[in-house]
Amino acid sequence: MSILERKIVHGLATVCSHISYPRFVLPLHKHVEYEIMLFTQGNGKQFVGEGVSEYKTGDIAFIGSNVPHLHLCHTKLNSASTVSSLEDEWSAGEAIQFRPDIFPEQMKDIPDYRFIYDLLQKSQYGIRFYDEGLFETMLELMQIFDSSGYTSRLICLFRMLEKLHESQHFKLLSDTAYNQANPIPDVKEPVNKVYTYLYNHFKEKVTLEEIAEFIKQNPSALCRHFKQRTDKSIFQCLAEIRIEHACKLLTYSKMNVSQVAYESGYNSVAHFIAQFEKITKQTPSEYRMQMKW
Template sequence: MKTLPDYKVVYELLQRSQSGIRFSDFSLSARIYDMMQKSDHITGINCIILLFDILDELSRCTIYKLLSTTAYSVYNNGNVQARGPVDRVYDYLYNHFKEKVSLHVLAHYVKFNPTALCRYFKQHTNKTIFECLAEIRIEHTCHLLTYSDMTISEIAYESGYNQISLFNKQFYIIMHMTPTEYRKQMR
């Protein structure tokens, strides 16, 4: 799609969607809902046409917010060895964010010295490994706050935090609001 000019806006939408998108245009929501209702009654190529109609509608919306500062992506069909160190760090963090993450274990996974890995990662992302870990955890938290009825404490533990105070502090630093405020805004 990247090379087809007619699909450039859809390609850009899909690129943005790697960070999660929340659309805030209520008339768009109604149009997409109506389109989704039609999907139950059509088959074959008409389903694909409907999908592109939905993507086209979403790509033209200008009232949206990215839900995360990090984009999730998988390269080389999941072949960890074929990717660079930064991709391997992200791979590890996305698969272990609910656990206690040890720099030494992560460095061993990436096949780097811990100090060298921290320096390399910071040079290539302008973030520390643990800033990225916090963003991944908060991204998961935002999903749970939006789509579950779990308590905020349960969500904190489910997102890899063992201390509620650290969870609240990191959530506020990244999202510029408390988890309760975020939940109210999303609902």
């Protein structure tokens, strides 16, 4: 299965975000951000790195930087089931996602950061926490996080990491650490500007010249720089952003495939289907059926 590489675009002047997932719809994916996921509803199977395990309401998953992951939802079907009766069975979660570069480079040698360093190292295996008290505490900290700004958000994040570190009720989700030998790429400007532009304009016709003008760089130089930093072309990333949006529409809306294609920035339905299958290894119809059941 191919891995969708997501780019998390945070708000201005912040490097960490709280994201709500009313349903888990993304295919297997990864991102440079670390992720703390609280499962607030449902149960199912999670794939983290090389590991496969079950999750349920009240669990917490801590997923390392660039570790591929996927959450699937179990639904209970019977002959009397209807679409409306299945709505409550979708799995849902609340996630805190934060960039690696908020920490000092030599934090393993700094006593005050050592517990964070150890926790981040474990997260490359994926960690499942099953502690009811911890879950309630983390929900409360998320509420504080949402009402805080700037430095207060970082302090709240550090408190979350401290609570995870203190818990004795956890297990590693994989026997091997994923991507531990590879350094995390230093993704800075102008790459972030490119991603921001793509997320803001993916429904429109996007040209390299317009992106380069926005970034204030020569088009050829920008392409080379972006490829070196991300190991992908700008238009590969654009396709992934469009298909990620299409996945949401296929799950949440009743739009047909043609409508989803146009709403995701494609003028050709055939090209949309080809791109969708290339990235997800499924047709749009197959993906919708999988998410439905």
